[in-house]
Amino acid sequence: MNKPLTMALTKGRILEETLPLLARAGIEPLEDIHSSRKLIFATTRADLQLVVIRGTDVPTYVRHGAADLGVVGKDILLEHGAEGLYEPLDLGIARCRLMTAGPVGWQGSGARVRVATKFANIARRFFAAQGIHADVIKLYGAMELAPMMDLADLIVDIVDTGNTLRANGMEPLDEIARISSRLIVNKAAMRSHYRAIQGLVDQLAAATGGS
Numbered sequence: 015m016n017k018p019l020t021m022a023l024t025k026g027r028i029l030e031e032t033l034p035l036l037a038r039a040g041i042e043p044l045e046d047i048h049s050s051r052k053l054i055f056a057t058t059r060a061d062l063q064l065v066v067i068r069g070t071d072v073p074t075y076v077r078h079g080a081a082d083l084g085v086v087g088k089d090i091l092l093e094h095g096a097e098g099l100y101e102p103l104d105l106g107i108a109r110c111r112l113m114t115a116g117p118v119g120w121q122g123s124g125a126r127v128r129v130a131t132k133f134a135n136i137a138r139r140f141f142a143a144q145g146i147h148a149d150v151i152k153l154y155g156a157m158e159l160a161p162m163m164d165l166a167d168l169i170v171d172i173v174d175t176g177n178t179l180r181a182n183g184m185e186p187l188d189e190i191a192r193i194s195s196r197l198i199v200n201k202a203a204m205r206s207h208y209r210a211i212q213g214l215v216d217q218l219a220a221a222t223g224g225s
């Protein structure tokens with residue numbers, strides 16, 4: 015048999031919503047992803063295997079063709095670019111918003127602002143488009159801490175319920191983008207395995223309709 019196609023999944027919150035979607039499309043890992051330390055999983059479909067990795071690594075695997083397809087948040091695609099990738103399907107899962115946020119009642123003086131975020135490219139583009147000079151400070155987590163410690167004035171972060179912001183004395187300000195998880199496909203793989211991949215896209219599109 016031919017080598018199976020490989021789909022790279024984003025671990026964590028997105029994985030929790032991806033697995034039921036895959037199951038609706040008849041794709042289930044042959045062992046429990048949560049209790050296994052493995053990184054590669056065979057599935058109920060002999061022609062498809064799954065790898066489970068960090069979201070930021072998913073476009074890298076797919077871009078280089080190490081994985082043929084992937085599931086990744088739109089935030090990652092906006093931040094790191096979607097070059098070399100097709101994005102044929104909005105899976106409609108892990109919906110959230112990418113927003114600016116600041117301490118409750120914060121009023122900027124206008125022309126210059128310090129912004130802490132892990133989405134440095136998105137933040138630079140957003141503030142530049144507003145004509146505001148942003149000193150962007152790259153962080154890898156706990157963005158809400160930065161204004162409290164006077165490392166930054168504002169943050170750019172993912173907001174779902176807003177509870178994390180509220181718990182830290184902050185409020186959402188401007189919406190930068192609505193986010194959901196996307197199916198991405200390696201461009202060369204789309205050509206060389208068109209029927210198999212298009213078949214998967216169609217099945218996932220049908221499964222998405224019910225979510």
Ligand code: AMP
Pocket residue numbers: 027028087108109110171172173174175176177178179
């Ligand atoms: P919340 O308190 O519900 O607004 O959730 C905010 C935090 O949860 C953010 O700091 C994110 O890191 C994380 N989060 C919420 N939704 C998502 C999502 N769809 N994808 C990735 N991270 C998320």
